[in-house]
Amino acid sequence: MExxxxxxxxxxxxxxxxxxxxxxxxSKLSSTKDSIRLHKLRSNVDxxxxxxxxxxxxxxxxTVRHIKGKNPTRIILDSKGTISKNSKIIKTSDKIPTIIAxxxxISKTNLLKLKKFPVEIIISGETSINLKSLMKKLSTKKIETLLVEGGGTVNWEFIKNNVFDELIITLSPYLIGGKNATSLVEGIGFARIVNSPNLKLKSVKRLKNHLVINYIKV
Ligand SMILES: NC(=O)c1ccc[n+]([C@@H]2O[C@H](COP(=O)([O-])OP(=O)(O)OC[C@H]3O[C@@H](n4cnc5c(N)ncnc54)[C@H](OP(=O)(O)O)[C@@H]3O)[C@@H](O)[C@H]2O)c1
Incomplete structure (x- = not known):
């Protein structure tokens, strides 16, 4: 696939x-200043x-809240279509474009349930969502910039499939630990460092006690 x-x-x-x-x-690791930065970024993506x-x-x-700006389309990866009608995403989907991938x-029951919500449904992949085919479908909907906001399992899938271009990490001044705490990248991980994507440091910005680190994939 292209x-x-x-x-x-x-x-x-x-x-x-x-x-x-x-x-x-x-997961409240961000600061107010960092949230403003993130919301600016949100307003600049599709x-x-x-x-x-x-x-x-x-x-x-x-949504975009700390600043004025347009809300991007929201996309949820939910293979079996289990999203609840009580979630904030569904409750606001009549106002903000929302795609459930x-x-x-997916069971017929869940598909019928989803069809009652004001959302767009995209079917891709057999048991889990096939990211490459999903991205091709999103491209046809004029989605040219995509901000992936996790979690760790989703991050791993984008990294494993080599379908990302940039990484923007806010390093927050906390030490959490715990093998059951979610890491930036979950999944099985790479066996060797040589398998990791090559990243080039583009910028580091200090926001008081936090660092915003931007890497580009080379
Ligand atoms: N600090 C931060 O910036 C930040 C940001 C985001 C999230 N988080 C935290 O991250 C945690 C959740 O991370 P997580 O790793 O448990 O889960 P996740 O990445 O949020 O969601 C993973 C789930 O998405 C579904 N999915 C469907 N297709 C997929 C695909 N192609 N690739 C990957 N996932 C797919 C799967 O469920 P189905 O098979 O049922 O579809 C999968 O189990 C939460 O605690 C959250 O608070 C933190």
Whole structure:
């Protein structure tokens, strides 16, 4: 399959030890200044994407709030179409464009339920969502810049499939630890460092006690 021309940015706030949430799913690692930066970035992309666990645990809105700007399309990876009508995403989907990406494994019941929400449904992949084919479909909808806001499992899939261009990490002054706390990149991981994508440091910006680090894939 051809590579889409989409520009993909992986974005997260991490602790010094590389965690994006604690073992009890506290993920408030950002600062107010950093949230303003993130919301500016959101207003400059066509779409934001998250995985199902982030939706379940954080119940985010994924809108632009700290500044004035347009809301990007929200994309949720939810293979089996289990998203709840009580989630903030569904509750606001009549106002903000929302795409639920599902796989062919979705049950008829869940598909019918999803069809009642004011969302667009994209089916791609057999059991899990095939990112490359999803991205091709998104490209046809004029989505040219995509901000991936996690979590760790989703980040791994973008890295493993080599379908990202940039990484913007906020290094937050916390040490979390715990093998059950989610890391920036989950999944099985690479066996050798040589398998890691090559990243070039583009910029480092200090926001008081936080560092915003921008790497570009080379
Ligand atoms: N600090 C931060 O910046 C930040 C940002 C985001 C999230 N988080 C934290 O990260 C944690 C969640 O991370 P997580 O790793 O558990 O889950 P996740 O990456 O949010 O979601 C993973 C789930 O997405 C679904 N999915 C469907 N297709 C997929 C595909 N092609 N690739 C990857 N996932 C796909 C899968 O569920 P199905 O098979 O059921 O579809 C999968 O289990 C939460 O605690 C959240 O608070 C922190």
């Amino acid at each position: 590579k889409s021309n989409m520009h993909v940015i992986l974005s997260a706030a991490i602790s010094i030890d590389g965690k994006i949430s604690t073992r009890s799913n506290d 779409a934001i994407l998250i995985g199902k666990n982030t939706l379940l645990r954080d119940d985010p809105l994924l 599902v796989s062919k494994k």
